């Protein structure tokens with residue numbers, strides 16, 4: 001029986017990844033800060049799918065706690081075959097109005113923790129000659145919508161680079177770039193999204209299903225949903241000044257200024 005470790009498993013897209021992996025028969029290691037939610041999910045997955053579960057409480061903005069996750073990934077006696085790096089967050093205020101410690105914490109979760117866990121898991125998987133790394137980025141990684149886009153660009157580029165470095169080793173790396181997805185993300189960041197067409201929204205389950213299917217097929221970049229595939233292609237082909245203008249307007253709109 002294989003084991004998967006999912007960060008940000010207590011809610012939203014991460015929870016959906018954990019459910020689908022358990023559905024597919026993998027044991028799961030659930031990582032996030034909220035112990036009660038993780039334990040409830042662990043009990044549910046054990047009951048429903050008969051898999052083994054572990055709860056690993058960690059604040060990924062904290063270097064020492066992130067190191068504990070890395071130790072778990074490097075543990076050769078309990079190999080982790082699938083790593084899903086999913087934990088992430090938006091901000092409640094625009095960059096220059098925000099407290100810098102909040103921006104730093106977000107960077108630590110979405111960049112430093114991804115770097116450290118990819119390094120730990122990548123080495124262990126390469127030594128075993130098998131494994132799968134799935135990093136959750138965003139279509140925002142193709143745009144210029146503030147530090148969040150910059151952090152997600154890092155995730156996308158790191159994943160593409162690592163996929164190249166690990167080619168032929170039996171280890172694959174897939175970066176999943178969802179568009180707007182129903183989860184707790186926007187509420188936590190107090191983003192209002194009036195007027196977003198219903199057809200643009202994705203379900204977390206669909207993101208997880210498509211992301212894992214693309215990872216199984218060895219795809220490096222996964223953009224779930226035909227609407228977001230088309231939009232992200234348009235963004236990647238568009239002249240950068242146009243992308244910058246649209247990025248600025250989008251941030252203002254998400255902040256409810258327009």
Ligand SMILES: NC(=O)c1ccc[n+]([C@@H]2O[C@H](COP(=O)([O-])OP(=O)(O)OC[C@H]3O[C@@H](n4cnc5c(N)ncnc54)[C@H](OP(=O)(O)O)[C@@H]3O)[C@@H](O)[C@H]2O)c1
Nearest residue numbers: 008010011012013032033034060088138180181183184185
């Ligand atoms: N929703 C969207 O529209 C959307 C679109 C594109 C990409 N994404 C990306 O998808 C990923 C999942 O987001 P979501 O939409 O599922 O959001 P969500 O429902 O708010 O879930 C976020 C998850 O991340 C965990 N997390 C946040 N800060 C953490 C920290 N310091 N340490 C450990 N875990 C932490 C949360 O758990 P605890 O609070 O228990 O720690 C929670 O499990 C993120 O990387 C996000 O950037 C989301």
